[in-house]
Amino acid sequence: MNKELKNIKTTGFKTPDNYFDTIEDNVMDNIKLNNILNSKSTGQTIPEGYFDTIEDSVYKKITSSKKEIKVVRLFTRKNMFYAASLAAAIVLMLIVVLPSNPSFSNLELETVENYIYQESYSSEDIAALLTEEELKEVLYADSSYSDESLEDYILDNTTIEDFIIE
Amino acid sequence: MTNEKEFLIQLQSPETRERAFRELMSLYKERLYWHIRKIVISHDDADDVLQNTFIKIYRSIHNFKGDSKLFSWMYRIATNEAITQINKNAKRLQTTNETIQQTALGNLPTDVYFDGNEIQLKLQQAIAILPQKQQLVFNMKYFDDLKYKEIAEILETSEGALKASYHIAVKKLQTYLTSD
Numbered sequence: 001m002n003k004e005l006k007n008i009k010t011t012g013f014k015t016p017d018n019y020f021d022t023i024e025d026n027v028m029d030n031i032k033l034n035n036i037l038n039s040k041s042t043g044q045t046i047p048e049g050y051f052d053t054i055e056d057s058v059y060k061k062i063t064s065s066k067k068e069i070k071v072v073r074l075f076t077r078k079n080m081f082y083a084a085s086l087a088a089a090i091v092l093m094l095i096v097v098l099p100s101n102p103s104f105s106n107l108e109l110e111t112v113e114n115y116i117y118q119e120s121y122s123s124e125d126i127a128a129l130l131t132e133e134e135l136k137e138v139l140y141a142d143s144s145y146s147d148e149s150l151e152d153y154i155l156d157n158t159t160i161e162d163f164i165i166e
Numbered sequence: 167m168t169n170e171k172e173f174l175i176q177l178q179s180p181e182t183r184e185r186a187f188r189e190l191m192s193l194y195k196e197r198l199y200w201h202i203r204k205i206v207i208s209h210d211d212a213d214d215v216l217q218n219t220f221i222k223i224y225r226s227i228h229n230f231k232g233d234s235k236l237f238s239w240m241y242r243i244a245t246n247e248a249i250t251q252i253n254k255n256a257k258r259l260q261t262t263n264e265t266i267q268q269t270a271l272g273n274l275p276t277d278v279y280f281d282g283n284e285i286q287l288k289l290q291q292a293i294a295i296l297p298q299k300q301q302l303v304f305n306m307k308y309f310d311d312l313k314y315k316e317i318a319e320i321l322e323t324s325e326g327a328l329k330a331s332y333h334i335a336v337k338k339l340q341t342y343l344t345s346d
Contacts, residue, residue: 003343005336008289011309012282013203019213020199024191027220028184034221 033164170236177227187224194237195220197310198244204305205248207270207290209279215251219244238319245302245320267294285343292342300335307332 116126176186198219203212222243230239256266271294274280274287282290293301302321306312307328314325314332321328 003285005289005340005343008286010282010286011200011204011290012280012286013200013209014279014281015199015209016279020195023195023199023216023220024188027191027217027224028188030217031221031224 036161036164171232174227174230174232174236178230187227190223191220194240198240201241201306201310202244202248204293204309205245205302206251207267207274208277211251211255211270212248215244215247218251219247222247234319235316238316241316241320242322249298263298264294288343289339292339295342296335296338300331300338303328303331304335304339308336 173186173190176182177190195216199212199216202215202219203209206212206215219240223240226243230236234242252263252266256263259266271291274282274290280287293304296304299321303317306317306320307314312320314328317328318325
């Protein structure tokens, strides 16, 4: 093999087949898509002359409510001191009085399962504990939709632009 | 493209813009692609950079004053975009540009879009070790066969400095290739 630089005429790089055939279309598509995405207009408009009058209307409101209002601080130094010492006392009490009380966060799932199993709750009992909102959610999660209704939903609620952006 | 000025007018007027721009792409896509590919090494990066380059050209064609040739101007944009891509990759992987190029080269032997032999691979490794300016000059002069005057316009430096860079680069590459 000849190692002279002058004998190497190509780099050895290749492109996928027909890569160069589609570049123009790809670039034009990209430019058009970018134009859509970059036209930052939301379609919202404002009443004519809105910005010309805004200073006046704001100033009018400022001058008409010029009464001095006394500000009462919600947290004074003294109140904060009382609240803090009370909170500290409660925390201390909880630590001392309830050293190893179980809480929901450290309950084993198995323990809960065993409890429910042994106490023989019926599904009605459990359902009674749930709110109507929660039940609704459960129902939705289980229901299956027919193809027609899904198709209708997509047709009614999405536009072709959504898919292009995707 | 016989008359660059006329072509430029077509590119800058809204009615003829798209057709003229498509023609521009067809004329330059392959040259720009290979120029970019030699800088970024992998096809995927080259594809991204080529598209970005054309988009940038399309957006800023109305600012093109004709001080330089259209061709050098596009080459300059492509060069900058390619270097930006390497910088971006380096930033994303939190490493240096040199490491990025070394990694790209490390992937070459298994790259489906590289069918070079051992010595071509070795040349790519040698080029990657050169300072960036020498890499650019060498590739443009040796593989793209551009004139010093054109390269000087693209890289905005003097012809004298380029000639020196090129000769240093060739010497280094020759030494690297013949050493074992």
